[in-house]
Amino acid sequence: MLRLIQETKAKKAAQEKLAQIVKDSLPTQGMRRIGFKGGNRDRELFSAGEGELWASISKTPEDTTIPRYWNAFGVFEPDRKMQLIAVEINVPSETNGWQVAGAFAEDEETGDIHLMHDGAVGGGRPGIGQQAFLLAANIRMVKVLCEDGRFRKAIPVGNMSDVGFVGRLARYVRKVADFKLAVSKGDLDTPEFRKRLEESESYDKEFSGTKRGRRGGTFAYETYHGEIVDMVVAERHAARKLDEEVYNTQLIDCYVSRAGRITEVYEIKTGVGRQQLYTAIGQLVTHAAASDAAKFLVVPADEDMPMGFDKAIKALDITVRGFRLSGTKRKRIIELDPVRT
Structure with missing residues (x-):
């Protein structure tokens, strides 16, 4: 703190x-x-x-x-x-x-x-x-x-x-x-x-x-939230198709829209505490519901999720991706891991 x-x-x-x-x-x-x-x-x-x-x-x-x-x-x-x-x-x-x-x-x-x-x-x-x-x-x-x-x-x-x-x-x-x-x-x-x-x-x-x-x-990680969001948005923007738009708002860390319809929703959390995960899952389900968009959760790769969340995430068809801070304590580098399978 x-x-x-x-x-x-x-x-x-x-x-x-x-x-x-x-x-x-x-x-x-x-x-x-x-x-x-x-x-x-x-x-x-x-x-x-x-x-x-x-x-x-x-x-x-x-x-x-x-x-x-x-x-x-x-x-x-x-x-x-x-x-x-x-x-x-x-x-x-x-x-x-x-x-x-x-x-x-x-x-x-x-x-x-x-x-x-x-x-x-x-x-x-x-x-x-x-x-x-x-x-x-x-x-x-x-x-x-x-x-x-x-x-x-x-x-x-x-x-x-x-x-x-x-x-x-x-x-x-x-x-x-x-x-x-x-x-x-x-x-x-x-x-x-x-x-x-x-x-x-x-x-x-x-x-x-x-x-x-x-x-x-x-x-840990909290001060890097904005930079992690920037990386996710930039990466998805670089891979977008001609008819896709990539945005972020205070409500949604990143989302992809095609012809006015949201097709992908991303939520970035700087920890995997139960309350953070409850919030993340609720946000993803809520924002993806109207158009049945694909859901992505980005969390620290070096933290284990509490018992029971893996099944819930699988049942809700949420794709999980990790990020990590590499380098030394005094020089941090943010890295996005491949999508977890």
Whole structure:
């Protein structure tokens, strides 16, 4: 489980670690002018080059309403006089609320520190915000345990102990930038996307709120859910026929449609606990029922299902596929296994 880091010294240490990772991983591009809503500032900027992630890490002036660490990110355009910010993942330096979009959270099982973001990405148009971004970017939030014992939801941008952290950060920044571009071009102003957005907002309300929780449980795989969904969607999209469309929504991790009829439904779960499997089976049966679509369940390959589920899955004609995280503890690689037979 992730726990919000609230101690001032611990947040300062996490911020210093973030700054060091950026400096060690990305070459300096010198002092650059960085633009943001309401002004601009000159700061040292780090980037691997044109079209790549840029990062600028500093602390905002003390007269800021809420003192914070300023962590700005974007896609580097060296010829621009002023670099554009894709997203700020600022962290309050002295308070512990979520009025500022960023936070640091500790994995209670491993002690690893994760950079978090609340997903509040403005698209520049009425009605375009957090929920639209989560849907368009195919991102799922996770629970963070706060000091009052309540859970808040946030996006796990990356584990700062993982050598692949900068790559995951770049991937997130690119998703924000792509979302904002799609909004500006009107690509999301379609009946199909509006319908999906309404469904996702309705779904999210069922599970919203700051439910009180307890410590415990495993956090393994949870932060990789979005990337696993991306892989399944991309793989199926690459294999699609000319008359097939591949989508995902907040309700369905991946589905295939042909002539307006759903033909395949995929559900990805990051564990095989009984409650997760009950939920997955219910989702698959419900979403496949109207058109008798083929059902696929994607779960961790290295976890054994509880007794009785194999028979239920076979009886319901659900195809099971595994995924695994290979590599070392500090550098994870997601792999999809062949379909189980």
